[in-house]
Amino acid sequence: MRREVPLTIVFVCGAFMAFQYFVPHHVSATIYQYALNWTIIIGIFTLTVGIGSLINLHYDRISKRKERWQYSIVTLVALAYMTILGLLSPNALQDPKSLLMTMYFYVLSPVQATMFALLAFFIASAAYRAFRAKTLLATLLMLSAVIVMLGRVFIGDFLTGWLPEGMRFSDVARYILDYPNTAAKRAIYIGVGLGVGVTTLKIILGIERTWLGGGK
Amino acid sequence: MEQVSLGTMFWMTVAAFLTFCIFSFLYRDNPFYRFAEHLVVGISAGYWIAILYHTSLTDLWIDPLVASVTAFGTAEGSVAGKTGMLIVNITPGAIGVLMFSRFFKKTSWISRWPIAYYLGVSAGVALPLYLQGFVIRQVAANMMDPRSIFGMIFAGGGAADFFQGIGEIIIIIGSICGLAYFYFSAEHKGVFGGAAKLGIWILMIGFGATFGYTVMARISLLIGRLNYLIEWVRALNGFFGS
Numbered sequence: 001m002r003r004e005v006p007l008t009i010v011f012v013c014g015a016f017m018a019f020q021y022f023v024p025h026h027v028s029a030t031i032y033q034y035a036l037n038w039t040i041i042i043g044i045f046t047l048t049v050g051i052g053s054l055i056n057l058h059y060d061r062i063s064k065r066k067e068r069w070q071y072s073i074v075t076l077v078a079l080a081y082m083t084i085l086g087l088l089s090p091n092a093l094q095d096p097k098s099l100l101m102t103m104y105f106y107v108l109s110p111v112q113a114t115m116f117a118l119l120a121f122f123i124a125s126a127a128y129r130a131f132r133a134k135t136l137l138a139t140l141l142m143l144s145a146v147i148v149m150l151g152r153v154f155i156g157d158f159l160t161g162w163l164p165e166g167m168r169f170s171d172v173a174r175y176i177l178d179y180p181n182t183a184a185k186r187a188i189y190i191g192v193g194l195g196v197g198v199t200t201l202k203i204i205l206g207i208e209r210t211w212l213g214g215g216k
Numbered sequence: 217m218e219q220v221s222l223g224t225m226f227w228m229t230v231a232a233f234l235t236f237c238i239f240s241f242l243y244r245d246n247p248f249y250r251f252a253e254h255l256v257v258g259i260s261a262g263y264w265i266a267i268l269y270h271t272s273l274t275d276l277w278i279d280p281l282v283a284s285v286t287a288f289g290t291a292e293g294s295v296a297g298k299t300g301m302l303i304v305n306i307t308p309g310a311i312g313v314l315m316f317s318r319f320f321k322k323t324s325w326i327s328r329w330p331i332a333y334y335l336g337v338s339a340g341v342a343l344p345l346y347l348q349g350f351v352i353r354q355v356a357a358n359m360m361d362p363r364s365i366f367g368m369i370f371a372g373g374g375a376a377d378f379f380q381g382i383g384e385i386i387i388i389i390g391s392i393c394g395l396a397y398f399y400f401s402a403e404h405k406g407v408f409g410g411a412a413k414l415g416i417w418i419l420m421i422g423f424g425a426t427f428g429y430t431v432m433a434r435i436s437l438l439i440g441r442l443n444y445l446i447e448w449v450r451a452l453n454g455f456f457g458s
Contacts, residue, residue, distance in 0.1 A: 001247065002325045002328070002455050003328075005328075005329065005332075006328040006331070007332070009329060009332035009333055010335055010336035010339070011238065011336070013332075013333055013336030013337045013340060013393055014335075014337070014339045015340065016340060016341045016342040017336070017337050017339075017340025017341050017343075018341075018344055019299065019340075021322040021341075021345070022276070022342075022344070023345040027383035034304065035337050036337070037276045037308070037334070038307070038308040038311070038337070038339070039333070039334050039337050040272050040276055040310060040416070041272070041276055041277045041295075041308040041309065041312055042311055042312045042315070042330045042333060043275065043334065044268050044269075044272060044273050044312065044417070045309075045315045045316075045330065046312075046315055046331075046334070047264070047265075047268060048314065048315070048316075049315050049318055049327075050318075051261060052319065054257075054261060055394025058452075060427055063224050068250065069253040071250050071251065072254070073257070074251060074254040074255050075254045075257050075258040076258065076260065077258065078229070078254075078255050078256075078257075078259045079257075079258035079259075080258075080260065080261045080262070081264050082258065082259050082261070082262020082265070082266065083261075083262040083266065085262070085267050086262060086263065086265060086266020086267070086269065086270070087265070088370070088427065089264060090270060092266070093266065093267065094273070095289045100266060102227055103263070104263060105231075106227040106228070106230050106231040107230065107231070107256070107259055107260055108256060108259050108260055108263060110231040110234055110235050110441075110444070111222075111235075111237075111238055111252055111256040112260075112384065113437055113440065113441060114234070114235045114238040114239060115238055116434060116437050117437040117438040117441045118238060118239065118241060118434050118442070120434035120438045121242060122433070123430065123431050124431075127427070127431065129421070130252070130427070133331065136417075137416065137417070137420045140281075140417055140420040140421050140424065141420045141421075141423055141424040141427070142424065143421075143424065144421040144422075144423075144425050144428065145424040145425065145427045145428035145431070146428070147428070148424070148425045148428030148429055148432075149428040149441070150428075151431055152428075152432050153432075158456065159248060163248055165391070166376070166379070167373060171230070171403045173222055173425075173428075174454030175379065175383065176421065176425050177425055177429075178383060178387055178416040178426070179383035179384075179386045179387055179390075180315070180386055180390060180422060181386045181421065181422045181425040181426070182347050182394075183386055183388075183389075183390025183391045183394060183418050183422065184274050184390065184391075184418050184421065184422020184423065184425075185421045185422060186354050186357070186358065186387065186390075186391035186394070186418065187392075187393075187394025187395045187397075187398065187415065188394070188416070188419075188422075189350045189351075189354050190350065190351055190355065190391070190395055191395065191398050192346075192348060192350055192353050193346045193349070193350025193351035194350075194351060195345045196327055196342055196343075196346040197343060197346055197351070198343050200339035200340075200343040200346070201338045201343065202217050203335060203336075204336065204339050204340065204343070204424060205434035209330065209333055210430055211327060213328075214413050216357025
């Protein structure tokens with residue numbers, strides 16, 4: 001009961017959804033749409049569980065005065081503030097001047113953009129390690145990355161401006177992106193497609209059961 | 217620069233302060249960074265709750281559910297049809313509520329049912345879509361007419377056509393050799409080993425290009441943040457200077 005029912009649900013839902021892809025009928029399309037909507041609704045309940053865990057974790061840190069518990073207050077207050085703000089004003093998302101969207105534009109968006117910008121520094125140190133051209137493969141990686149980087153900025157063509165058109169950094173960078181990069185991506189895509197296909201089949205057929213978790 | 221209002225100036229300063237807080241991590245982990253980090257976790261979670269509530273939960277579940285309940289008060293449609301719609305609209309919520317059984321140890325196994333539904337539908341949708349989009353389309357794109365490729369190379373249409381033809385050959389051979397590299401059920405030696413070696417060369421060029429592209433994207437984000445700080449200083453100057 002505890003394992004058989006979920007395995008049966010996975011099989012029935014998975015087999016039906018895979019099969020309906022090949023049935024061009026409006027009934028099939030309607031059921032498909034309902035099934036997808038249901039997954040979104042269930043996904044929102046799953047998010048609620050995630051938010052519950054987040055609150056639990058931070059409440060636990062505050063109540064037990066664990067290390068750096070003060071920051072948990074910041075998280076919980078911010079969460080409560082944004083939730084109340086968002087739920088109480090139904091039109092806030094459409095109004096760019098609402099407090100909810102102001103928080104988005106002046107708090108969430110700048111912090112996220114800065115975090116990604118911060119990666120520029122870490123990526124530079126990673127590049128230093130990756131670009132020590134000790135082997136042929138590292139040399140290929142380095143050359144390709146350097147050409148693409150220089151080819152995308154003014155200095156690339158400034159340095160190779162004396163070469164005929166088609167041989168400059170920007171042209172070579174475009175060629176690398178259009179052809180060898182496409183070849184590599186195509187190989188990876190085919191691998192990913194086959195991998196996803198096999199994994200989903202294993203899940204539908206009940207061979208892959210790790211999602212059931214431990215216990216009975 | 218156009219003078220900004222007090223409110224805008226306040227929020228611009230908040231954004232600039234948070235930008236500095238995050239950049240302070242370049243020195244080392246510190247209370248300012250941790251404050252900004254914890255703040256954004258809370259803000260982000262709250263923002264997504266609002267988004268999902270208003271755009272998905274209300275539109276897909278609450279409104280249709282309310283409509284199917286109020287439909288019983290109207291004369292339109294049969295009772296059986298209304299009951300059917302009510303069941304259709306109640307079911308996803310009922311399945312979703314089962315997720316809360318996770319909060320109790322004794323009943324936590326029931327939460328496998330909504331997970332099973334979610335996983336089953338997602339797997340069923342993904343299976344044909346991924347095979348179609350990631351395998352069949354990619355393989356089909358690789359099956360080019362050799363006459364058109366050799367036409368480009370040998371027809372004397374100029375350097376651009378020649379390099380395009382060579383590029384198409386690189387794509388065809390490169391992707392096959394790349395796949396050969398990922399195939400571990402046969403030993404990488406002989407002709408197959410040579411193909412796998414060529415494959416890893418192509419993959420490395422591809423990874424290098426992707427890496428270079430990522431670096432450029434991150435740098436442009438960094439420039440964007442620095443531009444914002446300059447804009448903030450100018451606004452500050454305009455605000456207090458006037």
